[in-house]
Amino acid sequence: MTAGTLSPTATSARSARLGLRATAEQEAVLRRAAQVAHKSLTDYILDSACLAAEQTLLDQRLFMVTGSQYQALMDLLDQPEQENEGLVRLFARPAPWAKK
Numbered sequence: 001m002t003a004g005t006l007s008p009t010a011t012s013a014r015s016a017r018l019g020l021r022a023t024a025e026q027e028a029v030l031r032r033a034a035q036v037a038h039k040s041l042t043d044y045i046l047d048s049a050c051l052a053a054e055q056t057l058l059d060q061r062l063f064m065v066t067g068s069q070y071q072a073l074m075d076l077l078d079q080p081e082q083e084n085e086g087l088v089r090l091f092a093r094p095a096p097w098a099k100k
Contacts, residue, residue: 022030034044065073 030045031041034041037044039047
């Protein structure tokens with residue numbers, strides 16, 4: 001797993017319990033893959049699920065673009081600031097958590 005990955009085998013103690021149901025075919029595939037990876041079924045499922053979850057989260061933060069799309073973004077960022085009345089009003093309001 002990559003740096004920063006929450007490897008279940010590297011955590012100190014497991015206290016959360018997860019339950020899932022699978023078809024016989026799914027269980028067989030998972031058991032075989034765990035054997036090939038030299039992991040317990042639990043470790044294999046947790047490692048695989050954490051990798052998939054992290055990738056899903058990264059997909060929300062990392063966007064792949066073409067060179068021309070990247071250049072268009074850089075051009076927009078290089079433009080001078082423009083007044084945004086909506087943002088001015090928003091930032092003038094007190095934060096909801098601020099004491100009144």
